[in-house]
Amino acid sequence: MRIAVTYDNGEIFQHFGHTEEFKVYEVEDNKVVSSQVVGSEGQGHGALAGLLSGKGIDVLICGGIGGGAQAALAESGIELCSGATGSADEAVEAYLRGELQSAGCTCDHHGEGHTCGDHEGGGCHGGCHESKQGRNVGKTCRTHYRGTFNDGTQFDSSYDRGEPLEFVCGAGMMIKGFDAAVADMEVGQEVDIHLMPAEAYGESDPNAIFTTEIKRMPGAENLSVGQKVYLRDNYGRPIPVKVVAKDEESITFDANHEMAGKELNFHIELVEVL
Numbered sequence: 001m002r003i004a005v006t007y008d009n010g011e012i013f014q015h016f017g018h019t020e021e022f023k024v025y026e027v028e029d030n031k032v033v034s035s036q037v038v039g040s041e042g043q044g045h046g047a048l049a050g051l052l053s054g055k056g057i058d059v060l061i062c063g064g065i066g067g068g069a070q071a072a073l074a075e076s077g078i079e080l081c082s083g084a085t086g087s088a089d090e091a092v093e094a095y096l097r098g099e100l101q102s103a104g105c106t107c108d109h110h111g112e113g114h115t116c117g118d119h120e121g122g123g124c125h126g127g128c129h130e131s132k133q134g135r136n137v138g139k140t141c142r143t144h145y146r147g148t149f150n151d152g153t154q155f156d157s158s159y160d161r162g163e164p165l166e167f168v169c170g171a172g173m174m175i176k177g178f179d180a181a182v183a184d185m186e187v188g189q190e191v192d193i194h195l196m197p198a199e200a201y202g203e204s205d206p207n208a209i210f211t212t213e214i215k216r217m218p219g220a221e222n223l224s225v226g227q228k229v230y231l232r233d234n235y236g237r238p239i240p241v242k243v244v245a246k247d248e249e250s251i252t253f254d255a256n257h258e259m260a261g262k263e264l265n266f267h268i269e270l271v272e273v274l
Contacts, residue, residue, distance in 0.1 A: 001027040003095065004052055005088040006062040007037060012084050012091055014063030015140075015168050016048065023088050024055065030096050035089075049076045061091050061100070066172030098232065134183025137170035140274040141182055146267045155264075164271045175200050178266060185270040195264045204261035209244065211252040220251050231255075 006013040007023040019040055026034045038055070040048060049072035052060060059079045073080050081100055084091045094100040142164040146157040158165050167173045169182050177199030181191055197203050214220045223229065227243045231253065245252035 001058045002056050003027060003059045003061065003092055004055070004057045005060075005084075005091060007088055010087060010089075012061065012063050012086060012088050014085070015171065015173075016062045016065040016069055016082075017171065018168075019048070019062075022052070024057070025092050027096065032092060032096075049073045049078065052076065052078055059095070061088075061095060064168065064171055064173035066170075070172075098230065134169070134180075136185065136270075136273055137183050139169055140166060141169045141270060142166045142272040142274070143182060144269040144271055145178075148265045150263055150265065166274075177264075178268070181266070181268055182270060185268070187270055187273055190267065190269045193266050193268065195266070197261050197263065200262065200264045201257045201259040202261075204256045208255040209252065210255075211245075211250050214246075214249060214251050217251070223251060 003025040004022045005025070006016055006019040007021045008019070013019045013021075021037050021039055023035055023037050025032050041051060049069065052073070053076035057078055059081065060073060061081045061084050063083065063085060065080070065082045070080060070082075081095060084100060091100060144158045144164050146154060146159055148154050170179060173179075174182075175195070177193060177195035180199075181193045185191065212220075223243050223246065225243050225246055229241060229243070231239050231241050239255055241253040241255045242258070243251060244254045
């Protein structure tokens, strides 16, 4: 197996379409046996999928990626694990241990800059998208924001962390409503938006809640209601789930993103456009 990681000085480069290098890992018996850094040859977005396919890549680990590039990778038969941050080497080891989940087209990031798993969920529940209009589309934007539920409870804030969030507007790195709001803002402007689930993490899917017999899942007897764990899908990919019910014979999991079905409010301040 060959794994490629968007690469920049030891770290996972966060914008797939703009990466200048990939670190390619050769894996045998679920262990890395060699690695090398290769250039992107000046290609971007969908063309990179062809480049990776030509190099025999089976899996791509990256940060942000849009829906178009994701589709190109799928057509090339390359498995995607997006939304990852930090050390490239450590991410590959985590993937091989089954501990690295994919955020799909990374539209599950609402603005808090969390990586896949930081919000203890993933998936593309908000709908993959790429904004088409707005002065900031395609540009790197830095924003401060505060996110609240309808009852006023704050669920996240860049102001509290003291560091603006940086992302490429329209690249599919944000949930739909957040991205759309920033697309035509001016530097220094502040806006307040209210997002329905369709513009955020989507509605909760009842089909993502499932029950199985405990005896058919070794280790399930040690789990408790409310615990968050990873299961594997039919392709061996780790999927984050939450235990929502359990009795002596069966256990029920919910694979919905924890923010699915929720209306969200954001105060957004555009700090800088790079």
